Amino acid sequence: MNLLRIKGIVIQNLFYLRHSLEEFVETFFWPAIDVIIWGFMTTYFTQLKGSLFQVIGFLMAGLILWNIVWRAQQDISMSLLKNVWSKNILNLFSTPLTPGEFVVATMILGLFKIFLTLSVISALAFFLYYFNIFSLGFYLLPFFVNLIAFAWASGIFITGLIVRFGMRIQSFAWSLITLFQPLSAVFYPISILPSFLQKIAWFLPSAHIFEGMREVLKNGMVSSEHLFWAFGLNLIYLILADWFFIFMFEKAREKGKLAKVEI
Amino acid sequence: MEDAVLEVKNLTKNFDGYLAVNNISFEINRGEIVGLLGPNGAGKTTTIMMLLGITKPNSGKIKIFGLDFETHRKEILNKINFSSAYTYFLERLTVFENLYVFACLYNIKNPSQKIKELLEKFELINFKDKLTLGLSTGQLTRLNLCKAFLNNPELIFLDEPTASLDPDIAKKVHEFLFEARREKNVSMLYTSHNMDEITQMCDRVIFLNKGKIVASDTPLNLTKIIKDSFLTLTFEAPLKKVKEFCLKRGLNFQIPRFNTLEITLKEEEIGKILTQLVREGVKITDIIIKKPDLKDVFLQIVQSKNKSKNRNL
Numbered sequence: 001m002n003l004l005r006i007k008g009i010v011i012q013n014l015f016y017l018r019h020s021l022e023e024f025v026e027t028f029f030w031p032a033i034d035v036i037i038w039g040f041m042t043t044y045f046t047q048l049k050g051s052l053f054q055v056i057g058f059l060m061a062g063l064i065l066w067n068i069v070w071r072a073q074q075d076i077s078m079s080l081l082k083n084v085w086s087k088n089i090l091n092l093f094s095t096p097l098t099p100g101e102f103v104v105a106t107m108i109l110g111l112f113k114i115f116l117t118l119s120v121i122s123a124l125a126f127f128l129y130y131f132n133i134f135s136l137g138f139y140l141l142p143f144f145v146n147l148i149a150f151a152w153a154s155g156i157f158i159t160g161l162i163v164r165f166g167m168r169i170q171s172f173a174w175s176l177i178t179l180f181q182p183l184s185a186v187f188y189p190i191s192i193l194p195s196f197l198q199k200i201a202w203f204l205p206s207a208h209i210f211e212g213m214r215e216v217l218k219n220g221m222v223s224s225e226h227l228f229w230a231f232g233l234n235l236i237y238l239i240l241a242d243w244f245f246i247f248m249f250e251k252a253r254e255k256g257k258l259a260k261v262e263i
Numbered sequence: 264m265e266d267a268v269l270e271v272k273n274l275t276k277n278f279d280g281y282l283a284v285n286n287i288s289f290e291i292n293r294g295e296i297v298g299l300l301g302p303n304g305a306g307k308t309t310t311i312m313m314l315l316g317i318t319k320p321n322s323g324k325i326k327i328f329g330l331d332f333e334t335h336r337k338e339i340l341n342k343i344n345f346s347s348a349y350t351y352f353l354e355r356l357t358v359f360e361n362l363y364v365f366a367c368l369y370n371i372k373n374p375s376q377k378i379k380e381l382l383e384k385f386e387l388i389n390f391k392d393k394l395t396l397g398l399s400t401g402q403l404t405r406l407n408l409c410k411a412f413l414n415n416p417e418l419i420f421l422d423e424p425t426a427s428l429d430p431d432i433a434k435k436v437h438e439f440l441f442e443a444r445r446e447k448n449v450s451m452l453y454t455s456h457n458m459d460e461i462t463q464m465c466d467r468v469i470f471l472n473k474g475k476i477v478a479s480d481t482p483l484n485l486t487k488i489i490k491d492s493f494l495t496l497t498f499e500a501p502l503k504k505v506k507e508f509c510l511k512r513g514l515n516f517q518i519p520r521f522n523t524l525e526i527t528l529k530e531e532e533i534g535k536i537l538t539q540l541v542r543e544g545v546k547i548t549d550i551i552i553k554k555p556d557l558k559d560v561f562l563q564i565v566q567s568k569n570k571s572k573n574r575n576l
Contacts, residue, residue, distance in 0.1 A: 083353065087350055090350045093316075095365065097368050259312045259318055
């Protein structure tokens with residue numbers, strides 16, 4: 001054992017941590033998110049009066065629908081990252097391909113993959129836990145559309161950040177959306193959140209959808225207000241995300257970052 | 264002006280205070296192959312990135328096929344292409360799949376046929392179904408060239424297109440490029456660190472240094488900037504006598520090895536010096552006369568710029 005060599009490797013990793021925002025953030029990001037979500041869930045369970053079957057229903061539906069958001073957002077961002085990792089970005093954007101066409105293509109791809117994900121996890125939930133996601137009935141369609149739209153808006157926003165700031169923030173592709181999970185109240189109602197967080201949560205389309213999902217599972221219907229807010233917010237966020245992506249793409253061209261996005 | 268396919272006027276790129284490209288202007292005519300040379304950091308890559316629309320200039324105009332690049336980006340990019348030894352493809356796609364993607368992006372009719380033709384031309388047909396991940400550097404360079412000719416470009420930017428290629432494959436690539444120029448009148452902007460390649464391939468050379476064009480002419484005319492030739496002599500005996508001979512005449516010489524002498528002198532003086540050496544009774548076993556080439560021009564330009572910079576400090 002040579003202490004100097006051990007020091008060398010320790011120092012190497014500390015240097016890396018200093019230059020790698022993603023590793024630094026991940027050091028505390030995931031544990032913090034877990035603590036927050038499980039904290040709110042525990043609070044919710046202690047106040048719960050419904051049957052165990054209903055609780056399982058809430059959890060399973062939340063899990064399945066959150067996967068839609070998570071997967072669809074990742075598909076958008078990963079589509080760019082795959083090309084960055086392979087050093088194919090220059091080849092790609094020196095063709096007549098426009099940033100808008102790139103985004104639309106990734107949306108279509110995301111839609112296709114989400115159907116695959118949804119089929120598998122809803123079948124597993126049915127056969128293993130007797131939970132049928134289709135018990136949401138007609139409401140499944142607007143829920144699905146809104147969650148996909150929210151995921152697309154988030155994915156496009158994150159992709160814009162990666163185009164502009166490069167690989168230093170690539171972990172945003174799989175971590176940033178998780179930041180919205182506690183506020184989206186996936187596994188517990190919004191009323192569990194502290195009041196200041198409740199005000200922020202209502203600005204998330206996903207919060208309206210998960211609140212609506214619980215209403216359907218409990219009462220068989222959802223208030224049209226939730227759907228109206230979800231559709232309206234998604235429309236605004238999609239427009240803003242598209243604008244942001246194009247703006248960041250142009251900024252990356254100005255700064256010369258598109259030529260060095262892998263850095 | 265002849266039939267210019269590319270016109271660059273007062274192009275400037277400043278990266279937060281670092282002037283990468285400083286007010287350059289040049290053009291490329293139809294069917295012309297122009298070399299872009301310069302040391303590392305001279306602004307070659309930034310220039311190519313601006314010509315491809317990847318990087319946005321701070322000021323200046325780029326016109327391709329007579330159209331403004333910023334306002335006709337899509338139309339222009341459909342008719343130009345790019346190959347660099349430093350770009351790659353999606354590694355988990357096969358050679359064919361990668362090219363098929365680009366055939367779609369360039370809206371190629373009958374893509375499979377076109378891809379097959381190019382793969383045969385660049386001797387990659389046996390690797391058609393191989394994952395790009397498993398290709399050697401030379402094979403990747405050829406795959407880049409296949410991509411670059413997929414859309415029958417009228418103007419092509421080649422960034423070290425033969426880097427990592429074996430001499431025989433590099434020769435075939437050169438032949439292919441000449442054929443593309445001969446048959447389809449393709450214009451090319453060519454960068455390479457291989458000066459012999461630039462001399463062989465290019466009709467005209469643009470020298471960049473610190474973001475500025477410092478020379479632009481045919482390779483032959485550029486070599487005429489340097490008046491001196493290089494005479495290398497090898498002797499049977501040690502050099503004492505020869506060294507005295509050179510010192511007496513004030514010749515500019517170096518002794519790289521114990522029996523070898525390198526003299527820098529004007530071409531017309533070579534005969535006289537050799538005759539005088541023979542008269543002195545010196546036995547010469549080998550004579551090499553080297554005329555100045557692009558490498559010497561390159562070194563002179565870079566060194567003279569560095570000297571003038573040091574003088575100013």
